[in-house]
Amino acid sequence: xxxxxxxxxxxxxxxxxxxxxxxxxxxxxxxxxxxxxxxxxxxxxxxxxxxxxxxxxxxxxxxxxxxxxxxxxxxxxxxxxxxxxxxxxxxxxxxxxxxxxxxxxxxx
Amino acid sequence: xxxxxxxxxxxxxxxxxxxxxxxxxxxxxxxxxxxxxxxxxxxxxxxxxxxxxxxxxxxxxxxxxxxxxxxxxxxxxxxxxxxxxxxxxxxxxxxxxxxxxxxxxxxxxxxx
Numbered sequence: 292x293x294x295x296x297x298x299x300x301x302x303x304x305x306x307x308x309x310x311x312x313x314x315x316x317x318x319x320x321x322x323x324x325x326x327x328x329x330x331x332x333x334x335x336x337x338x339x340x341x342x343x344x345x346x347x348x349x350x351x352x353x354x355x356x357x358x359x360x361x362x363x364x365x366x367x368x369x370x371x372x373x374x375x376x377x378x379x380x381x382x383x384x385x386x387x388x389x390x391x392x393x394x395x396x397x398x399x
Numbered sequence: 400x401x402x403x404x405x406x407x408x409x410x411x412x413x414x415x416x417x418x419x420x421x422x423x424x425x426x427x428x429x430x431x432x433x434x435x436x437x438x439x440x441x442x443x444x445x446x447x448x449x450x451x452x453x454x455x456x457x458x459x460x461x462x463x464x465x466x467x468x469x470x471x472x473x474x475x476x477x478x479x480x481x482x483x484x485x486x487x488x489x490x491x492x493x494x495x496x497x498x499x500x501x502x503x504x505x506x507x508x509x510x511x
Binding site: 322 | 432439440441442443444447457489496497499500501502503504505
């Protein structure tokens with residue numbers, strides 16, 4: 292089983308809607324979790340990190356972590372065309388393991 | 400503050416040729432990493448250096464070597480390139496191993 296699994300895309304949402312991205316991980320001892328955004332042809336850039344169970348909000352982005360279920364998610368509220376990108380979930384258990392990514396397209 | 404820089408941006412090699420990818424960071428980070436990214440595979444760790452003077456293998460180290468030249472610089476060498484090494488290579492750095500990693504712009508390598 293792959294260490295980090297993301298829901299397969301692509302995910303298409305209308306402008307203004309909520310995009311919901313999911314990620315599960317296999318190592319129960321993992322401590323820190325990251326969401327990166329990657330535009331086509333560019334390098335990954337950090338959106339958010341989360342260490343504790345619960346929700347963490349930053350502007351239009353909310354990360355949710357449930358360590359008991361080994362699940363981390365990212366919500367993008369009021370989606371904009373500029374949010375169209377691939378979103379990478381990463382889990383750090385002394386090495387950063389990445390999921391394959393979910394491509395999001397926001398339709399104007 | 401340039402962050403993480405990589406050279407070259409693009410490279411085409413023939414099978415069996417060698418080359419070195421260069422990476423430098425100006426954030427005084429302790430840890431540096433090399434990843435490759437292939438379609439549908441996400442980012443896979445090749446080698447990392449937790450601190451100056453140390454290097455360790457990642458998930459896919461075969462066919463590569465690394466050198467942590469000093470705190471700023473971490474190079475990746477392909478001794479005998481193979482078509483399977485065609486990929487986009489990213490260098491990253493972080494303050495410590497558990498901290499946020501910051502990525503360079505990448506090197507697109509094609510091996511014919």
